[in-house]
Amino acid sequence: MRVLTLNPGSASLKVALVDGEDVLAADGGDAAIRDAIRRWGRPDAVAVRFVHGGPRRQPVVLDDQELARLARLVPLAPLHQPQSLRLATWARKLLPDVPVVAAFDTAFHAGLPEAAARYALPTAWTRRHGIRRYGFHGLSCAYALRRTARLLDRVPDALRMVCCHLGSGVSVTAIRHGASVDTSMGFTPVEGAVMASRAGSVDPGLLLHLLRTGVTDVDELTDVLYHRSGLAGMTATSGDIREVLAACGAGDADAETAVEVYLHRLRREIGAAVAGLDLLDAVVFTGGVAEHQPVLLGRLLDGLAVLGLHADRPRLAAAGDRLISPAGRVPVLLVAAREELELARHAELLLATEPARQHRGEQPCASER
Ligand SMILES: Nc1ncnc2c1ncn2[C@@H]1O[C@H](COP(=O)(O)OP(=O)(O)O)[C@@H](O)[C@H]1O
Ligand SMILES: CC(=O)OP(=O)(O)O
Numbered sequence: 001m002r003v004l005t006l007n008p009g010s011a012s013l014k015v016a017l018v019d020g021e022d023v024l025a026a027d028g029g030d031a032a033i034r035d036a037i038r039r040w041g042r043p044d045a046v047a048v049r050f051v052h053g054g055p056r057r058q059p060v061v062l063d064d065q066e067l068a069r070l071a072r073l074v075p076l077a078p079l080h081q082p083q084s085l086r087l088a089t090w091a092r093k094l095l096p097d098v099p100v101v102a103a104f105d106t107a108f109h110a111g112l113p114e115a116a117a118r119y120a121l122p123t124a125w126t127r128r129h130g131i132r133r134y135g136f137h138g139l140s141c142a143y144a145l146r147r148t149a150r151l152l153d154r155v156p157d158a159l160r161m162v163c164c165h166l167g168s169g170v171s172v173t174a175i176r177h178g179a180s181v182d183t184s185m186g187f188t189p190v191e192g193a194v195m196a197s198r199a200g201s202v203d204p205g206l207l208l209h210l211l212r213t214g215v216t217d218v219d220e221l222t223d224v225l226y227h228r229s230g231l232a233g234m235t236a237t238s239g240d241i242r243e244v245l246a247a248c249g250a251g252d253a254d255a256e257t258a259v260e261v262y263l264h265r266l267r268r269e270i271g272a273a274v275a276g277l278d279l280l281d282a283v284v285f286t287g288g289v290a291e292h293q294p295v296l297l298g299r300l301l302d303g304l305a306v307l308g309l310h311a312d313r314p315r316l317a318a319a320g321d322r323l324i325s326p327a328g329r330v331p332v333l334l335v336a337a338r339e340e341l342e343l344a345r346h347a348e349l350l351l352a353t354e355p356a357r358q359h360r361g362e363q364p365c366a367s368e369r
């Protein structure tokens with residue numbers, strides 16, 4: 001099956017055509033999608049990454065009703081959800097006979113144990129408002145788990161590992177029995193580690209103080225936490241790690257502090273994730289920053305010896321999916337993020353089992369719901 005995959009990240013749009021083992025990839029905006037269809041031909045299915053699926057555990061063929069449900073989650077993922085909705089709507093119009101499937105970042109974390117999923121807020125609120133820690137980057141984690149197992153010649157379900165996704169968004173996930181058991185992002189993808197433009201966790205008491213004293217209001221605070229914080233907020237850059245590191249190289253003290261904060265907070269999240277496991281079989285790094293910044297990764301690992309994690313410099317400097325730790329130590333791996341393979345896999349599995357008419361987005365009758 002030929003699946004056109006659309007992966008809107010917070011700072012990129014990744015377009016790929018997955019046909020079994022063959023993958024044609026393109027980066028860019030909507031023009032890249034039109035171009036891709038012209039060059040690669042009509043796909044059998046389109047698969048769109050939605051970071052927020054709410055309680056949904058499985059991918060779904062999109063119809064009007066499902067799109068309306070996903071639109072209600074926009075405030076919970078304002079950097080991503082509008083893009084996914086727009087792309088999915090566009091794909092349905094452009095390719096009316098082709099099923100458009102949504103696959104969710106949150107699904108991998110849907111079985112989080114209660115202790116990890118719960119905020120210590122009043123139980124009545126938790127129940128009434130469906131408050132929980134959802135977790136994100138699940139498509140990336142699922143792929144990294146399978147890839148790590150293959151590289152280590154292990155069964156995915158048997159691995160107890162930590163997956164660190166370092167892209168524009170950053171998250172750290174503890175995985176056991178093939179599923180997430182703890183993760184640094186929460187109700188929204190703003191919790192946890194420091195990111196390109198997102199703050200990560202900030203004392204809620206501080207945010208209340210800023211609101212109460214009139215320093216800011218809800219709208220500005222939303223913009224600050226999502227767009228104007230993280231590496232971008234601490235430096236005079238866009239938050240792209242290449243710009244931040246270039247500023248460090250030019251002697252910019254703010255940029256150097258920002259990198260220190262980024263690494264410090266990341267190490268805290270990794271420590272927390274390890275604490276959620278009974279044994280550590282592997283740590284895997286993935287995402288644009290991990291893939292392209294081995295020197296930074298080495299610096300990160302140098303501060304994690306207390307967890308038994310070490311970098312092997314020659315392995316770090318090599319290319320491809322690989323082990324980057326010395327022999328005899330906890331295996332640390334570097335794996336390219338391949339969310340497109342996970343998206344295509346989900347679409348194929350779903351379309352192999354769904355009734356044919358639902359592929360075109362038609363409503364199932366009540367008894368099928
Ligand atoms: N040589 C490089 N090529 C591309 N991206 C790079 C490179 N070096 C670092 N990066 C970083 O990868 C990050 C983007 O990661 P990516 O996983 O593509 O994020 P997203 O999917 O959230 O847009 C950017 O911050 C960028 O700085
Ligand atoms: C969930 C998330 O932050 O995704 P990305 O890193 O692609 O922006």
Ligand SMILES: [Mg+2]
Pocket residue numbers: 009010167168
């Ligand atoms: Mg991404």
